Amino acid sequence: MTEKELKKICNTxxxxxxxxxxxAKSGHPGGSLSIVEILVALYFxxxxxxxxxxxxxxxxxxxxxxxxxxCPALYSVLARAGYLPIKELKTLRKLGSRLQGHxxxxxxxxxxxxxxxxxxxxxxxxxxxxxxxxxxxxxxxxVLMSDGEQQEGQTMEAMMFAKQYKIDNxxxxxxxxxxxxxxxxxxxxxxxxxKERYQAFGWHVLDIDGHNIEQIIExxxxxxxxxxxxxxxxxxxxxxxxxxxxxxxxxxxGQAPDKKQAQAALKELKQEAKEIEKIKEVI
Amino acid sequence: MDLSKDLYQKEKLEQRxxxxxxxxxxxxxxxxxxxxxVLCADLTDSTRSEWFKKEFPERFIEVGIAExxxxxxxxxxxxxxxxxxxxxxxxFSPGLNWCQxxxxxxxxxxIKVTGAHAGVSVGExxxxxxxxxxxxxxxxxxxxxxxSPCDYLETKKATIAAAxxxxxxxxxxxxxxxxxxxAKKTPFKIGRAEVFRKGGDATIIACGPTVHEALLxxxxxxxxxxxxxxxxxxxxxxxxxxxVIEAAERTGAIVTxxxxxxxxxxxxxxxxxxxxxxxxxxxxxxxxxxxGESGSPDELMKEFHLLAEDIKKAVKKVIxxx
Numbered sequence: 001m002t003e004k005e006l007k008k009i010c011n012t013x014x015x016x017x018x019x020x021x022x023x024a025k026s027g028h029p030g031g032s033l034s035i036v037e038i039l040v041a042l043y044f045x046x047x048x049x050x051x052x053x054x055x056x057x058x059x060x061x062x063x064x065x066x067x068x069x070x071c072p073a074l075y076s077v078l079a080r081a082g083y084l085p086i087k088e089l090k091t092l093r094k095l096g097s098r099l100q101g102h103x104x105x106x107x108x109x110x111x112x113x114x115x116x117x118x119x120x121x122x123x124x125x126x127x128x129x130x131x132x133x134x135x136x137x138x139x140x141x142x143v144l145m146s147d148g149e150q151q152e153g154q155t156m157e158a159m160m161f162a163k164q165y166k167i168d169n170x171x172x173x174x175x176x177x178x179x180x181x182x183x184x185x186x187x188x189x190x191x192x193x194x195k196e197r198y199q200a201f202g203w204h205v206l207d208i209d210g211h212n213i214e215q216i217i218e219x220x221x222x223x224x225x226x227x228x229x230x231x232x233x234x235x236x237x238x239x240x241x242x243x244x245x246x247x248x249x250x251x252x253x254g255q256a257p258d259k260k261q262a263q264a265a266l267k268e269l270k271q272e273a274k275e276i277e278k279i280k281e282v283i
Numbered sequence: 284m285d286l287s288k289d290l291y292q293k294e295k296l297e298q299r300x301x302x303x304x305x306x307x308x309x310x311x312x313x314x315x316x317x318x319x320x321v322l323c324a325d326l327t328d329s330t331r332s333e334w335f336k337k338e339f340p341e342r343f344i345e346v347g348i349a350e351x352x353x354x355x356x357x358x359x360x361x362x363x364x365x366x367x368x369x370x371x372x373x374x375f376s377p378g379l380n381w382c383q384x385x386x387x388x389x390x391x392x393x394i395k396v397t398g399a400h401a402g403v404s405v406g407e408x409x410x411x412x413x414x415x416x417x418x419x420x421x422x423x424x425x426x427x428x429x430x431s432p433c434d435y436l437e438t439k440k441a442t443i444a445a446a447x448x449x450x451x452x453x454x455x456x457x458x459x460x461x462x463x464x465x466a467k468k469t470p471f472k473i474g475r476a477e478v479f480r481k482g483g484d485a486t487i488i489a490c491g492p493t494v495h496e497a498l499l500x501x502x503x504x505x506x507x508x509x510x511x512x513x514x515x516x517x518x519x520x521x522x523x524x525x526x527v528i529e530a531a532e533r534t535g536a537i538v539t540x541x542x543x544x545x546x547x548x549x550x551x552x553x554x555x556x557x558x559x560x561x562x563x564x565x566x567x568x569x570x571x572x573x574x575g576e577s578g579s580p581d582e583l584m585k586e587f588h589l590l591a592e593d594i595k596k597a598v599k600k601v602i603x604x605x
Contacts, residue, residue, distance in 0.1 A: 062363075105362075105390045113362055114390040117382050123352045127359015127367075130344070134320070134365065154383070157352035164347075 001044055004279045006213050009044055009080060010036045011273045014242045015266055016076035016089055022262035024093040027101070030252040031146065032073040034177040034210070034237040038144060039077045041216035049139065052082035055110045061139050062112050062128045066121020067146035067175060068102040069254070074111070075099050083110045119152030121145055122172060126158055129170040140224065141170040148180035150194060156201075162230035163202035171223040172203075172232035175210060177239035181253050194234055203230050210235025243268055284479055285468035291502045293495075297463045299435035301456035301492065302399050306331025308442025309368060313339045319446060320360055323370040324350050329458070330370035330399045350376045354383035354396070361392040366446050373398025373414030373455055377421050388424050388451040395445050396421075401431075401455040402491065402542030403570060403587050406580040413575035414455070419547025421453040422520045428452045428473060429519040431541070431549065433494035434463045437517065440471040448473055457542070459580040461492035476523035478530075482512035485598050486530040489540040490516045490549045493568070493589060497540050500594035511598055519549045524556050531561040536601040538566045540594050542584075545569035564604035566597040 013036050021027035042048045042063060049061045065074050072092060079086045084098075091097035098108040102116030113124050125143035132139055149155060162170070174194060198205045204226045208215040216235065223231040239253070240246030243265040246257075257265055289295040312319045313335055322344045327333040336343040346353040350371060357367035369376060376396060377384050387394050401414040422429045428450065432441040438456050445452040470477060479494065480501050489497040494515045501511040514530060516523070531537055537557065539550030550567040557563060570587055584590050 064359075113358065113392075114386055117386050119351075120355050120358075120383060120386055123355020123383070124359040124362070126352075127356040127361070128363055129359075130356065131360050131363035131365050134342070134360075135363075154349075154351040154355065157347075157349035158355070161346060161349065161352055161356070165344075 001046070002281055003213065004276060004281050006040055006044055007276045007279070008273070010040050011269055011276055012080060013040060013073060013076045015269045016079070017072045018243065018257060018262050018265045018269065020072045020076070020089050020092045021256045022259065023090050025256050026093060027072055027256055028069040028254045029246060029257065030179065030239040030249070031067060031070040031175065031177065033241045033243060033246065034239045035070050035073050035144060035175050036241070037211045037213050038173060038175065038216055038235055039073055041213045041220065042142060043077050043081050045213060045217045047217060047220045048142065055083060059137065059139055062125070062141045064112050064121045064125045064128070064141070064143045065103060065115060066118065066143055066149060068115035071103050078110050118146065118149035119154040122155055122158035125170050126162055126167055129167050132169055142173065143170065144173045144175065147174055147176045147178065147194065150174070159198065159201040159203065166228045167230045168227050170230060171220060172230065174232060174234050175237050176234050177237045179239040179248065179250050179253065198232050203232050206231065206233045208233060208235055210237035211241055242272065284477065285466050286479060287464045287466055290464050290498060293462055293499065298460040299463050300458055300460045301432060301435055301438040302331045302458060304432070304435040304438025305397060305442050305454070305456055306334040308439040309335040310338055312443055312446050313342065316366065316446065318364060318366050320344065320365045320367045321370065322346055322353050322357055322367055324348055324353050324375065326371050326399070330397070332370040350379040351383050354380040354387060354394070357394045358383070358387035358390060358392040361387070361394045362390060366393055366395065368395040368397060370397050370399065372400040372412060373417040374400070374412055377417055377453065378414070381420055384421065384451070385424050388426055391426065391450060393449050395452045395454065398453065398455040400458045402457050403575045403583045403589070404457050404459040404492070404542055404580045406459060406583060407577050409577040410575040415544045415570050415575055416547070417453070417455055418519055418543050418549060419551070422552060426450055427520060430454045430473065430517055431490040431519055432456065432517050433491060433515050434461060434465050436463055436465050436467065437469070437471055441517065444471065444473050455491070457492055462495050464495050464498070471517070474518050474521050474523060476514050476516045476518065476526040478512065478526065479515050480513040482510040483534055484510045485536040485538060485602050486512040486514060486534045487538045487540055487594060487598065488514045488516045488527060488530065488553050490519060491542055493540045493542050496589065496591045497594055499591035500598065503591065504595055504598060509598070509602070516549060516553070519552055522552055522556060524560070527553055527556050528560045531557050531563045535563050536605050537563055538568060538594060538597045538601050540568035542589055543569055544572065546572055564601050566601040568594050568597050
């Protein structure tokens with residue numbers, strides 16, 4: 001897929017996120033918008049080995065969304081990849097929907113686990129990576145975490161374990177957007193020193209621009225070449241990316257846009273779509 | 284019922300801790316099923332997961348003192364088709380990783396969580412190490428199976444049976460050696476309470492090693508002219524409601540007995556069933572909303588009123604309330 005095509009998908013996913021959360025009248029736009037490029041790189045950029053026609057294919061790569069409040073982004077990506085009907089996106093957070101407010105693996109079998117309690121993802125991913133090692137399988141495990149959840153002790157338990165057991169068939173990705181519910185990610189507990197912390201815990205650290213798809217793809221490829229050591233990608237992002245009035249605003253962590261705000265956001269995104277169309281690609 | 288022939292002669296019975304049944308059950312499972320994986324949080328010897336580690340080191344994972352990570356890793360393994368058993372003290376698991384257990388159960392992960400050192404019978408280590416709230420905290424999680432087997436042999440059967448059902452299971456066992464009073468032939472089926480003794484005046488519904496105290500109590504009461512039944516209610520959830528209701532209908536009085544807080548434990552679960560279906564007088568033997576403490580297991584069982592003599596008093600009281 002070309003860079004232009006990937007950018008178009010990102011734009012579509014962002015429009016989905018706004019429409020879904022506005023329709024649901026609740027949800028988490030900020031942290032959904034910040035992970036769009038990461039998810040699109042994984043699902044459309046040739047990183048994840050997956051097949052929407054065979055969602056339970058045993059050799060598939062495993063993807064765990066630890067920051068599950070950002071699930072609207074994942075639901076949209078899954079729909080755009082062909083796992084679910086696009087019209088189902090409108091059911092987000094409604095009674096009887098498969099698209100729960102946080103991930104439900106039983107209702108929606110295209111996600112690898114139920115999730116919603118922060119810090120669980122890395123442990124779950126390590127379990128999946130160990131299962132691959134036990135069964136001599138080649139599939140890869142990806143875990144997308146938030147910077148806020150790095151405050152949870154469980155994350156550190158998992159960091160230590162991954163080093164000790166040389167979990168080198170898993171790539172951790174952290175959406176470093178710097179914001180959490182209460183404030184800017186409480187500096188010394190979360191967002192700051194992530195690089196130093198992971199390095200001190202024996203991880204290989206890659207530091208990239210989390211909105212640059214090329215960099216994400218390249219980092220994911222590099223991570224696969226690191227042996228006998230776990231790797232984490234610090235993807236520097238902007239919370240609310242793509243919607244000017246949501247960017248870097250803590251209040252858009254867990255608040256739905258009203259009709260007017262949604263229209264304004266969609267207008268901006270549609271304008272961006274036009275700009276993307278203008279990109280001339282050299283093939 | 285096929286029970287030990289020396290059932291009522293405590294001194295003749297072999298004494299073994301229920302945790303030994305877990306250790307042996309794991310080894311037997313490991314030999315039969317390559318998907319069995321055992322995890323432990325720095326307590327391999329005292330949880331007996333050491334025995335599995337010795338035979339299957341490649342399928343044993345020492346996670347260190349990190350119970351939350353242990354449960355998360357187990358869930359990740361289970362979602363890929365492995366059958367992980369996690370081992371540590373019940374005060375730490377589910378005590379420290381209840382939220383992780385809840386999410387694992389919500390994923391319908393095939394995880395087997397075991398809580399060693401349950402009950403005041405832990406002894407000298409005191410309150411911090413005596414798991415008295417574990418059943419209460421896990422049984423309210425939807426889709427959990429909760430097991431509290433009565434002796435070493437039954438714990439072995441329960442361990443093996445836990446691997447044979449799909450879904451999250453919590454299995455509790457104890458540190459102290461207690462009488463092995465069941466036999467190889469004694470039936471064990473998850474979800475089915477076993478009537479160990481029939482009686483018409485009252486029924487004692489017990490779980491864990493306390494079942495043996497209940498049997499001794501019933502035997503002594505027989506000498507005093509009372510006919511008292513004993514049910515081994517090893518599956519706290521899903522409870523065998525039919526057997527429990529039938530006992531209440533037939534005898535009209537129930538005593539529950541367990542080495543756990545009465546609040547939220549097996550007795551509470553029985554009371555929930557009977558309040559809805561067959562409200563009869565109930566007395567509850569267990570830890571009465573207080574902290575455990577240091578002491579020898581024997582002293583503590585006496586101090587906390589978990590012995591046959593205490594159960595006898597409760598039976599007489601409940602019969603008076605009929």
